[in-house]
Amino acid sequence: MRTSILKSLKPDIIVEMLGMAVAFENWKKVMETADILYQCVQRIYEERQYHKAMELPIPHVNLERPLVYYFGLSHLMCGMAHQNLGAYEQARDCIYKYAELGWMEDLEGEGLLVVDEFRFLAKTNLYAVDILSGNIELLEEYVAFLQDNLEEILPGLNTILQAALMYHLDVADILHTFAEQIDEFESYEDAENISYYYSYCFHLALYYRKYDRLREAVGLTVQAMHIANQLGNDCNFKRCTALFESLRESATAEQISEYRKVLMQCLDEYETGSHTF
Numbered sequence: 001m002r003t004s005i006l007k008s009l010k011p012d013i014i015v016e017m018l019g020m021a022v023a024f025e026n027w028k029k030v031m032e033t034a035d036i037l038y039q040c041v042q043r044i045y046e047e048r049q050y051h052k053a054m055e056l057p058i059p060h061v062n063l064e065r066p067l068v069y070y071f072g073l074s075h076l077m078c079g080m081a082h083q084n085l086g087a088y089e090q091a092r093d094c095i096y097k098y099a100e101l102g103w104m105e106d107l108e109g110e111g112l113l114v115v116d117e118f119r120f121l122a123k124t125n126l127y128a129v130d131i132l133s134g135n136i137e138l139l140e141e142y143v144a145f146l147q148d149n150l151e152e153i154l155p156g157l158n159t160i161l162q163a164a165l166m167y168h169l170d171v172a173d174i175l176h177t178f179a180e181q182i183d184e185f186e187s188y189e190d191a192e193n194i195s196y197y198y199s200y201c202f203h204l205a206l207y208y209r210k211y212d213r214l215r216e217a218v219g220l221t222v223q224a225m226h227i228a229n230q231l232g233n234d235c236n237f238k239r240c241t242a243l244f245e246s247l248r249e250s251a252t253a254e255q256i257s258e259y260r261k262v263l264m265q266c267l268d269e270y271e272t273g274s275h276t277f
Helices: 004-010 011-023 027-054 067-084 088-099 111-134 136-148 151-166 174-178 190-210 213-232 234-250 255-271
Strands: none
Touching: 011 027, 011 067, 027 067, 067 088, 067 111, 088 111, 088 234, 111 151, 136 151, 136 174, 151 174, 151 255, 190 213, 190 234, 213 234, 213 255, 234 255
16 A cells, blocks of 8 residues: 555554444455554554654654554454454464564553553464364363453353354353353443354354254344344344244244344334434
8 A cells, every 4th residue: 555545544543444344244344454554553663763763753643552552453353354254374373463562662651561462362362263273172271261361251152162063062061160250241231242242142052053952042042133233233133033043943932022022123223214224
């Protein structure tokens, strides 16, 4: 991308664009936007280093966070996109890039904290990629890691359920281990955790369907539908609808009534203009 274009871009605006692309699970757009963010902050960093070397005043760029954050985020988002597309080697390469951001000069205070945060994220995300790649012998170690880092349990269980579906694993004991924390998932209010909770419900429904716990699968599917509608994610809503229909014969009258209620809520929102399809 031309320097003149890069100079006109604002990193924090690009971060907002990344968030929207992730919300709609447009992984190609996530990778494209993450690359633009990387190029943008790379230009800023190189310009700063040039002015420093020439003993010129450092150009001021209005940023909400330390510059190192944007480097880390660009690699993190690109890795997330590759992981969701099943390209685990490419995801691993991205993880290595934000695992150690200490190469940047003039890191201090908040910048050093950001480096540590990305180092931790790299550790947890490398577990996820390795397990999804088929290294299921890491599961026991990963469970111990989650027990020491409770804030990672929800995304961690998503990884474990996906691996269970991919590699035909029985993870009932792991779910039991985190039963107390699982009871708290529904109370989460921030958008990121709500999104993770949708994924947890949906994948657990698939897992229960596989093991013939069909009524539980139906209940989780309806719960996932509620969340998908709350998030305005029509693609996920359609997935839930398809899953419910595959389980309809096992649904109770109460579950069917709840399912119809969610559908009518969507129709009401469409007719009032508060939701668009």
